[in-house]
Amino acid sequence: MRAADRERLILDEAIRFFAERGFEGQTRELAKRMGIAHSAIYRHFPSKEALIERVYQEVYLSRWSQDWGPLIRDRSQPLQARLTGFYLDYVTRVFEYNWVRIFVFSGMKSFGIAGRYLDLVRREIIEPAAIELRHELELPDNRTCPLGGRETEMFWGLHGRIFYLAIRKFIYETPVPSDLEQTVRDAIQLFLDGARLALPRLLQDREPDRAS
Structure with missing residues (x-):
């Protein structure tokens, strides 16, 4: 050989x-x-x-699409369409036995795979999506008012909601919805419905911090 x-x-x-x-x-x-x-x-x-x-390179980096970051930043589409496109592709690429189990195991050891991968998600998806939501709602941009932890945490909540489907399937070995596409679409719709109401109030709560 x-x-x-x-x-x-x-x-x-x-x-x-x-x-x-x-x-x-x-x-x-x-x-x-x-x-x-x-x-x-x-x-x-x-x-x-x-x-x-x-x-790590084979299981994680090879499945990361270089199109995902630009998709999130593409203002020619509504944010809901961008998030839906990303997460439907994400589910297709990463909802796989080896990917999910190695990710979970790595989080319990000090090899750094989970941390490095989540840092990539933060830079390319979470923070850009938070910036794009502000733009869509015509709220102050991140140069005027830097992103806060509560703000990005909303998007981590959405990400975790979708990834938990893979945890249920490949770690707990419990049933997941047969129609994952509709489940993803529902999660994004519910998230944005709440975020559009919550984000303006969240930024208003930060007004005293900016004034000081």
């Missing part, structure tokens, strides 16, 4: 292994499962951390 093919084989099996066992699973156990020498893994990946980094 060519070196590149063996490396690919190890990576694919590592993704399945960590999704099933978590990051406490040992590379020695992975090698035994594959029927190869333990040293064969380290010929391709110098450490367990290096293998986990490749898992």
